[in-house]
Amino acid sequence: MTKKRLLLAEDDELLASLLNFRLKKGGYEVSHSANGKEVKEYLEQQMPDIIVSDIMMPYFSGMELIAYVRKELKSQIPIIIISSAGNEENVLNAFELGANDFISKPVSPSELLVRVARELNKI
Amino acid sequence: MKTKNLLFQLTDLESHLNDFSAEKLTTEEAFHLKISFQHFKKNLLELVFLSKEKPNAPSNTGREKKSAIRTIEFENAYPELDIETYEAIVEHHKSYGNVLKDLKIESAMDKKDVLILKGKNNSNQKLDTQIDLSLILEECMGEMSLLRELITLFIGNALEFMGAAKLHLQSEDFEQLDLAAHKVKAGLAMMRTDGLLDLIIQIQKGCKLDKDPKHLEFLCKCFNDEFPKVKKALDNAYVELTNS
Structure with missing residues (x-):
């Protein structure tokens, strides 16, 4: 069985290291990008099965990423947004742009794994 | 008068x-x-x-x-x-x-x-230097090498913030100070260093609301003063975990 490809867009190295480790352990093929520029470059070449992205990222925010995937790439792949606590307005905007789910910081890797699996099972 | x-x-x-x-x-x-x-x-x-x-x-x-x-x-x-x-x-x-x-x-x-x-809740109590790494180790699925990596990244991020904060305070660039604080916040929450996290939240509030350089300088000084204690506590907690 082929592993599902997951793009993790997170500029916080600390969080990214932990999530990267746990998602790989969870059976996913994880590609990590630390900024929006790398994310865009990745998406120009290939499309993952799911994207997990922070809202606040340098060069290309999570919002711009959603808009780019939905409008320019015309892809409906699941996108899970990582948001800081108290950023409810951004979360609402993310949903309006087409995000499928969100998870608040501090992120529980176990919770994220459940959410990722749930989104992938919907396809 | x-x-x-x-x-x-x-x-x-x-x-x-x-x-x-x-x-x-x-x-x-x-x-x-x-x-x-x-x-x-x-x-x-x-x-x-x-x-x-x-x-x-x-x-x-x-x-x-x-x-x-x-x-x-x-x-x-x-x-x-x-x-x-x-x-x-x-x-x-x-x-x-x-x-x-x-x-x-x-x-x-x-x-x-x-x-x-x-x-008023006594944040000094939160600014304690006791850190429990067992929960984070659980998140790391018992991988001590990953835990060590996270601690190293955490220390690096905090030091980076301290340097950036000094520069942004000098130039009174509150937007950049806010961003620097935002960058370090998730790591502080993850490592459950509540005292430092509390300070970062206050710094972000200060950057967005009153933008008072003196008050922000005071908060950053508190962060700088508190950080060595947290670092020491992290080291101790790590040694404790490796010995257990």
């Missing part, structure tokens, strides 16, 4: 309050004390301003009054102020915590602020 002198007195008092806050209060208490003082200052000046208004003078809007306080025109319009009582209290009480108490500052504050001040 002239308005200018009153303002000097208030500035002086504010400076002493900051020192007092740094020594005696937690960061959260200091933050609320600052808010309280600002209410006090605003209300006192508005009171003085209104009391000196001529009965038949056309009334100004709140915004115009605030603006007038900030301008020299106000100085020219109301050169002498009757603040003997205020001066006497300030002179009498060298402990500025008592000044607020004796001036019954609560009456000049919003109910919400009074509740915040009364319901």
Whole structure:
């Protein structure tokens, strides 16, 4: 069985290291990008099965990423947004742009794994 | 006394309050004390301003009054102020915590602020240096090497923040300071270093709301002072875990 490809867009190295480790352990093929520029470059070449992205990222925010995937790439792949606590307005905007789910910081890797699996099972 | 002198007195008092806050209060208490003082200052000046208004003078809007306080025109319009009582209290009480108490500052504050001040939670207790890494190790599925990596990244991020904060404070670039604080926040939450996280939240609030360089400098200093203790606690907790 082929592993599902997951793009993790997170500029916080600390969080990214932990999530990267746990998602790989969870059976996913994880590609990590630390900024929006790398994310865009990745998406120009290939499309993952799911994207997990922070809202606040340098060069290309999570919002711009959603808009780019939905409008320019015309892809409906699941996108899970990582948001800081108290950023409810951004979360609402993310949903309006087409995000499928969100998870608040501090992120529980176990919770994220459940959410990722749930989104992938919907396809 | 002239308005200018009153303002000097208030500035002086504010400076002493900051020192007092740094020594005696937690960061959260200091933050609320600052808010309280600002209410006090605003209300006192508005009171003085209104009391000196001529009965038949056309009334100004709140915004115009605030603006007038900030301008020299106000100085020219109301050169002498009757603040003997205020001066006497300030002179009498060298402990500025008592000044607020004796001036019954609560009456000049919003109910919400009074509740915040009364319901002060002692953040010093949160600024302890006990760190439990077992929960993070659980998240790491018992991988000590990953835990070590996270600690190294955490220390690097905190040091980076301290350096960036110094630069942004010098240039008074609050937007960048806010971003630097945001960058380090998730890591602090993840490592459950509540004291440092509390400071970062206050710094972000300060960057967005009052943008007071002195207060932000104080908060960053608290962070710099607290960080070595947290680092030591992290090292100890890691050694404890490796030995267990």
